[in-house]
Amino acid sequence: MPAVRTCMTDAEPGMVVESERGFPSTRYDLLAALDHIFRHQLDYQRRFYWPAFMMPLYVAIVRRLAATSELPDKQVSFGPVRNVHCDVLIIGPCGSGSAAFEFLKNAGLNVVLADGARSSSRGSSRAIGYYEGGEVVVLTDRGLGLVTPRAILLATGIAESGLAIPNADLPGVLLPSALRVLASRGVVPGSRAVVVRNSDLLDSVTEDLETLQIRLVKNFPDPGNTRRIIGRHRVEAVDAAEVLGSTTRYGCDIVILLGARVPSVELAHQAGCKLVHMDGVWCLKVDEDFRTSVPSVFGCGSVTGLWDPKAQTASGEGAARSILKTLGGT
Amino acid sequence: MVVDKKFACLCEDVTLEELRHAIREGFHDIEEVKRITGIGTGPCQGKQCLQSFRLLLAEETGKPLDEIGLTTPRPPVRPVAFGLWLSNNDGGSE
Numbered sequence A: 001m002p003a004v005r006t007c008m009t010d011a012e013p014g015m016v017v018e019s020e021r022g023f024p025s026t027r028y029d030l031l032a033a034l035d036h037i038f039r040h041q042l043d044y045q046r047r048f049y050w051p052a053f054m055m056p057l058y059v060a061i062v063r064r065l066a067a068t069s070e071l072p073d074k075q076v077s078f079g080p081v082r083n084v085h086c087d088v089l090i091i092g093p094c095g096s097g098s099a100a101f102e103f104l105k106n107a108g109l110n111v112v113l114a115d116g117a118r119s120s121s122r123g124s125s126r127a128i129g130y131y132e133g134g135e136v137v138v139l140t141d142r143g144l145g146l147v148t149p150r151a152i153l154l155a156t157g158i159a160e161s162g163l164a165i166p167n168a169d170l171p172g173v174l175l176p177s178a179l180r181v182l183a184s185r186g187v188v189p190g191s192r193a194v195v196v197r198n199s200d201l202l203d204s205v206t207e208d209l210e211t212l213q214i215r216l217v218k219n220f221p222d223p224g225n226t227r228r229i230i231g232r233h234r235v236e237a238v239d240a241a242e243v244l245g246s247t248t249r250y251g252c253d254i255v256i257l258l259g260a261r262v263p264s265v266e267l268a269h270q271a272g273c274k275l276v277h278m279d280g281v282w283c284l285k286v287d288e289d290f291r292t293s294v295p296s297v298f299g300c301g302s303v304t305g306l307w308d309p310k311a312q313t314a315s316g317e318g319a320a321r322s323i324l325k326t327l328g329g330t
Numbered sequence B: 001m002v003v004d005k006k007f008a009c010l011c012e013d014v015t016l017e018e019l020r021h022a023i024r025e026g027f028h029d030i031e032e033v034k035r036i037t038g039i040g041t042g043p044c045q046g047k048q049c050l051q052s053f054r055l056l057l058a059e060e061t062g063k064p065l066d067e068i069g070l071t072t073p074r075p076p077v078r079p080v081a082f083g084l085w086l087s088n089n090d091g092g093s094e
Helices: A030-037 A052-066 A095-106 A176-184 A203-211 A266-271 A309-326 B016-024 B030-037 B050-061 B082-086
Strands: A082-091 A111-114 A123-131 A135-140 A143-154 A158-160 A192-197 A215-220 A226-230 A237-241 A247-251 A254-258 A261-263 A275-278 A281-284 A297-299 B007-009
Touching (some): A082 A095, A111 A123, A111 A143, A143 A309, A143 B082, B016 B050, B030 B050
Parallel strands (some): A192 A215
Antiparallel strands (some): A135 A143, A158 A261, A226 A237, A237 A247, A275 A281
């Protein structure tokens, strides 16, 4: 995807991954000179609107500079939208959703799981929008599906967030889930890691580093102590501030950023559910029966602000019981 | 030497400096800052950057964090190929 630093394609073993090209190439990018000329950012929104008669030229040139890469052009065919009616639609990758799925399935209900995870038997399915009347659009390998459920359970979980440290866009900077995916596929991204965090989720990262035999060089519990990430084409070191204003350099080839855990409340927000502010983030508000403020929409797991895995599973089962009661099951 | 940049939004290349600049220009509402800088409008739709954006907004405006709301998450919450929206809605029911 040109002009952005992220892409949506999963990296798989054997795939060749290349970054976008600059001008005339990524390796010899003449446009990098602009970084030296405009040391405090090139503010193209304000710099290129005067004199007015030059505007068409600015638009023609500046917009082109912003995206000089090309996208592969291919013909893709899309299947028709499928309509799905079910008793319960469970949305989200949170473990509490799987617990609720098992419970409701065993109770004999027609349950659809849109969990965002890819499995060899079911492919992938992801809820992408909540629409009026309680209809949810789901993206699957075969195209779009329009799901009309009698009840919805939101177990949308949390999203990882990064930390705004200078040069955190260098290759070799990872979030914990990326490390987990690489560990599960046996890909070793480096040999020496520095962890920078402002959350307490260190256990799973330490476990993954041990599995991949990556040495933990330094763990910064406060991101404020890290000055910058050093590297030209990829991560080479991290500079840290010391007490007397001096800087210590820690050589490494991976930096793992553990930012805040942010509940994925997008679909809840679209459904009009009330949110509550807890621990610095917005969470889905549910009552003791796991009901949200919107009828027939329930919530469970980490999206409701539960951080403990056992409590999350228990909330999944509790929500499933509540749904069963509401739909008139036994 | 390459100039250090602190990216708040990696998808849309928005730096902390650009956000501060917009807030100091008088844009204090989370939606306003989103619209002027483009933060949170890329492929991840704000999943990675929203929290650091909210923290910065609280710091710069002096408002408590619970008064800083969220940007409006319109469907689709994940990127979808344009062609899919052209699919016919006659795929039958299951």
